[in-house]
Amino acid sequence: MDKLSLLKARNEEILAAGSEIRKKLAEIIDGDSFVESDSYSFSRNEFYGEDVPGEGVVTGFATVNDFPCYVVCLNSQILGGGLTDAGCKKIVKCLDKALNAKAPVLYLLSSKGVVAGDGVSPLEGVSEVLSAMDELKGEVPQFAVCIGDVFGQASLFVAAADYTYFTKDTCVAYGSPVVIAAKSGKYADKAAIGGTASAKGNDLAYFEVSELSEVATSMANILDILPDYGGTELETMDDANRACPALNDKADAASLIKAVFDENYFVELGAYFAKEVVTGIGRIGGYSAGAVVFDGKDGVELNNANIKKLQDFYWYCDVNNLPVVTFVNTLGLENSLSLAATPVLKEVSDLISLLKTDVPRINVIYGKAVGLGYTLFGSKTFNVDYAYAFANAKIALFDSNVGAEMELVAKGGDYEEIKKRYEDDEMDAVNAARKGYVDDVIEPQYVRQYVISALMTLV
Template identity: 45%
Template structure:
């Protein structure tokens, strides 16, 4: 037997079966950087009577703009990307190496489910690899790319991951969309069951993307911000003394983000889910930070969804030792029966627990409102903020209005005059909070970046 020819034959089969997915990987990683793991993985699927060259998954390591990553890519061309025990073993080996080498992981997902011929054996394989992925949460950054249809237990990779990218053809569902649609009494196309727009209540859609180049750019930008892989402070040419006079006239959340973060340094994560809360990773004066910017029309009321989004982001900041900044425009918990009968209080409790995990700088900027519970969680010194600022035109109060105070306190006519005096606008400005030492400084909005840079330089760990 000519072993060289046998090797060449086997390799050609593997390459033929995985030509499309290897092209996708090449678009994601640096040129000629991908090194495959377990490339000669063959097994027989007795149910279908087929050989599974590559086991329906390609794994290996590479670099993205010079940063090492491990890659596990499901190959839809081999048995519809069907998950098998050997498939899981390949991914598990990849994840074990990622943990050992403290290297980020990128999953490229495209699978219609499990290979049914393996029975319970494949479930054991799934348990091993999903458990490993869950244990890596907070240990190394994990990214998923929903390249096409992803059904069944493979969808759990997106829940374990830190960031999920959906290409336009991406569809994600824990069950077949046909089954979900039928059991819901509807006849929906798969995109309306598991497409990115359909999953706006899941917090699983971190980004939508047109192509792999866009994904590559964002993965690089995120890794580049993390202290585990780059310096928490970099010289990026940012003007550390630049003021933005526009903020004194108008301070929308978008204007604030552009003014505070260094140009081209930041990304917003999950803008389709609870868009009234912007979760931003970026640099301020060259310093990596995680920031929550509230963006409600008249202040952001808290509910189970936006608090869950904040909790996820706060956990990520804690895991990777990022300074945290809250830009507050927050009210109390939304006053309606749906929110009252929800997990909102559990989520708020979880927030306070997660806040304690933050070991780096914790800064609050009240740029519009901090009222009631919104002040307690996102501006109060006693919550544990190291430094608190308020814009001169901000509002800090127990209640948002006199009418709110009347309703809350069930005031009668004899006390309304006193309430009107107590909760008048001039008594809700940040000066009153500053008098008691709860606000460190009251500033003109145009100078917010300079103050933040000074605070970060002092507090950074």
């Protein structure tokens, strides 16, 4: 057989071995944009004479909605998508190229973890991949799409990515059901261990998709907002002076996002985890920005889960050079025995370090800023450039219930009457403005105009 015929035969063998993973990849990328790299770097040391032809890892380059990106696929057709030393080196090589090009990385993951029988070498390989992924954090966006089961050390690839997509039957867990059942002696339900519902609860699943084509749309929406890919400022057809009269009567996360952000330019991140704190990115008057909205009728109480979400998001905005607008409605730490038994105070201390970011920060107190809630998110001390308060916002040392009870004990009187007076007088946002703690007390319906004006001076 001549060299060209041999090459053709080998290529056909490789394509056949990776046919399923390529079909799934084709649902996300643009047309025939995929260019494979290192196709002859196989999962085992030798290719010829093996029972299993092909590769456990497919890498290359493609475009997604015209955004260039690098691609890493774990091919479950070969060795169950198992990780080998050769496969890991192939991944690292692709990630190094992505870092040099400042191009996003798309992972398609379906793997049973490290391949047994190759000694410690695959473990060394996984450590190199995780190190390379960590090097990319804050440098290029990493999108992980879980298209099947992802077990063992491969599950760490999901956790290391910036954006994660789960399909209906996905299961991501360090210990597979078989391993957990063997150790515990009890049946282990795959969905309970690491199914999509479980992953939503532990902050591993950012998005759930029913079709892989949805990933392409989501990726494009995110990249279009990030300054390094979509630009810091874009022209917008949305009126910068648009008012939202409904905010004068009621404000919550949904209405604030709709009122402030440009139409069709907001992507919520981490929607399934700590839902009382809404985080996301978008454009405001054409400017890229991140948003934190404390979404609770009577003010959000802080706990370990939402503090972790806040830590991650403020860090994310910092490394992506995104100004942060924080819509404040929080009472501070939850008072409970269960929370007191956790290292929550250390978590708050770590959060403070992340609040002191170098990117522009704007605070809008739209509900309550009480106690520690004000200290962390109402005060301008932690590198906040502008602080606004709605005219009906409440800012105080104590919530009205506590304030009224303290006065009732000290002076006596009617509880409801004292409570109302405390809310009207002691919690009035004007008091904070008089002392210079708040830059302006504003009519809620005009909040978009104030935020855009602030961004114009900061970006």
